[in-house]
Amino acid sequence: MQKVDLQKEVAKGTVLPLMEEFYTIQGEGFHTGTAAYFIRVGGCDVGCHWCDVKESWDAELHPPTAIEEIVERASKAANLAVVTGGEPLTWNMGPLTAALKKAGMQLNMETSGAYPLTGTWDWICLSPKKTKLPVESVYAAAHELKVVIFNKHDFIFAEEQAALTNDKAILFLQPEWSKQEEMVPLIVEYVKNNPKWRISLQTHKYLDIP
Numbered sequence: 358m359q360k361v362d363l364q365k366e367v368a369k370g371t372v373l374p375l376m377e378e379f380y381t382i383q384g385e386g387f388h389t390g391t392a393a394y395f396i397r398v399g400g401c402d403v404g405c406h407w408c409d410v411k412e413s414w415d416a417e418l419h420p421p422t423a424i425e426e427i428v429e430r431a432s433k434a435a436n437l438a439v440v441t442g443g444e445p446l447t448w449n450m451g452p453l454t455a456a457l458k459k460a461g462m463q464l465n466m467e468t469s470g471a472y473p474l475t476g477t478w479d480w481i482c483l484s485p486k487k488t489k490l491p492v493e494s495v496y497a498a499a500h501e502l503k504v505v506i507f508n509k510h511d512f513i514f515a516e517e518q519a520a521l522t523n524d525k526a527i528l529f530l531q532p533e534w535s536k537q538e539e540m541v542p543l544i545v546e547y548v549k550n551n552p553k554w555r556i557s558l559q560t561h562k563y564l565d566i567p
């Protein structure tokens with residue numbers, strides 16, 4: 358495909374920069390412990406300093422992949438797809454979600470919410486970041502708000518973000534992996550004192566699975 362045609366297909370969302378895809382167990386948030394086919398799309402300009410997938414940031418490094426190929430592999434492997442990144446909403450998620458749904462899959466997304474919502478989802482996990490705040494359409498549609506706790510100020514940020522998110526969203530605080538020893542005791546106390554929050558742990562890292 359010529360470069361200009363490829364750019365058009367990416368703009369339409371029929372081709373996406375695919376970083377990796379794998380069948381595993383969802384390690385964090387509301388669906389922890391559930392088998393899922395992860396589709397990691399490249400491209401993210403949110404710039405979290407503690408990001409554990411920095412290699413996802415540059416979309417140019419990840420092969421433009423037709424969504425039909427992704428859907429074929431995903432639907433053979435699992436009933437649940439988790440689309441993550443990078444930041445999936447960098448791209449038009451409409452065609453991918455339509456095709457995954459047509460193949461009978463449940464569709465969950467992990468997003469920072471930094472870009473307007475595209476696609477049709479069964480579950481949206483919004484994980485807001487201070488460096489590029491979510492847009493209104495994602496606050497309104499989120500099923501789950503998951504705030505990463507890296508330092509004490511993040512509890513204040515979590516409350517600010519909860520106030521902006523729709524009332525039905527389930528609220529999670531999750532220790533940043535490298536800070537967990539320091540932050541877990543604080544999170545435990547915080548959730549005991551503020552029980553609208555739940556704790557999310559990155560259980561896939563304890564299990565040593567992707």
Ligand code: SF4
Pocket residue numbers: 401402403404405407408409410411413442443444469486
């Ligand atoms: Fe990394 Fe996610 Fe932050 Fe992007 S939004 S920099 S992928 S943690």
